[in-house]
Amino acid sequence: MSRENGNDNNETPPSSQKTTTKKQLCCRCNQRRPALKRPKTLEQICKECFYEVFEEEIHCVIVENRLFKAGERIAIGASGGKDSTVLAYVLSELNRRHSYGLDLFLLSIDEGITGYRDDSLETVKRNEIQYGLPLKVVSYKDLYGWTMDEIVKMIGLKNNCTFCGVFRRQALDRGAALLKVDKLVTGHNADDIAETVLLNILRGDIARLGRCTAITTGEDGPIPRCKPFKYTYEKEIVIYPCNLNSHL
Numbered sequence: 001m002s003r004e005n006g007n008d009n010n011e012t013p014p015s016s017q018k019t020t021t022k023k024q025l026c027c028r029c030n031q032r033r034p035a036l037k038r039p040k041t042l043e044q045i046c047k048e049c050f051y052e053v054f055e056e057e058i059h060c061v062i063v064e065n066r067l068f069k070a071g072e073r074i075a076i077g078a079s080g081g082k083d084s085t086v087l088a089y090v091l092s093e094l095n096r097r098h099s100y101g102l103d104l105f106l107l108s109i110d111e112g113i114t115g116y117r118d119d120s121l122e123t124v125k126r127n128e129i130q131y132g133l134p135l136k137v138v139s140y141k142d143l144y145g146w147t148m149d150e151i152v153k154m155i156g157l158k159n160n161c162t163f164c165g166v167f168r169r170q171a172l173d174r175g176a177a178l179l180k181v182d183k184l185v186t187g188h189n190a191d192d193i194a195e196t197v198l199l200n201i202l203r204g205d206i207a208r209l210g211r212c213t214a215i216t217t218g219e220d221g222p223i224p225r226c227k228p229f230k231y232t233y234e235k236e237i238v239i240y241p242c243n244l245n246s247h248l
């Protein structure tokens with residue numbers, strides 16, 4: 001290095017170091033600054049590419065697994081929680097964008113749990129308007145003559161989750177039959193499936209272990225069920241609406 005610039009130790013001056021440091025760019029578009037590290041792939045990605053890849057992957061799962069046929073009526077099990085809310089939004093977007101030709105419905109089961117389901121049903125009612133999807137609410141009270149609150153008063157808190165799970169499963173089937181749908185989709189995600197696998201291993205339930213990872217179940221019954229989020233990480237479902245808060 002010449003003496004003219006006052007630097008004689010061959011080091012790059014700090015000011016030019018700044019200008020030569022490469023800004024990190026989104027791993028997909030290579031244009032925008034990354035906004036997050038994708039939990040699924042650990043890639044640095046910008047917001048726009050994240051929405052795109054999140055929706056594209058679900059579209060690929062639907063196509064590769066032939067989840068739907070054009071003209072089918074599909075009920076979305078809508079609890080008002082994050083998974084089924086994102087599922088309702090993404091499915092209605094993909095149906096429009098890729099012309100799946102599906103008739104989509106929201107189906108909610110009101111278990112009659114004060115301070116819990118009544119709040120989340122308000123979310124589903126907002127989704128009905130926002131996404132323009134018809135909503136059917138089926139209550140335990142109408143189907144069984146009892147709300148979950150009344151059942152708990154009678155039997156106490158022990159085992160009440162088991163009863164509720166069995167009733168909800170049947171209520172979803174009955175609601176789906178009332179809507180005359182061909183299939184029911186739920187917001188079960190990859191983390192839910194991993195949890196079920198571990199539970200079945202711990203219980204030594206080999207028969208269930210074999211079935212619990214299937215993307216479509218109940219094909220021999222009246223209304224098959226599918227899980228379009230089978231490969232979707234829960235963390236990404238949580239991130240998705242945060243970035244899309246104008247829609248959800």
Ligand SMILES: Nc1ncnc2c1ncn2[C@@H]1O[C@H](COP(=O)(O)OP(=O)(O)OP(=O)(O)O)[C@@H](O)[C@H]1O
Nearest residue numbers: 077078079081082083084085107108109186187188
């Ligand atoms: N009351 C309900 N009415 C309609 N569908 C339901 C109801 N409860 C659960 N489901 C369906 O079953 C899926 C899994 O339910 P789970 O109780 O495990 O809740 P979750 O994993 O927290 O999902 P979410 O965030 O959608 O509530 C939901 O995504 C939804 O599709």
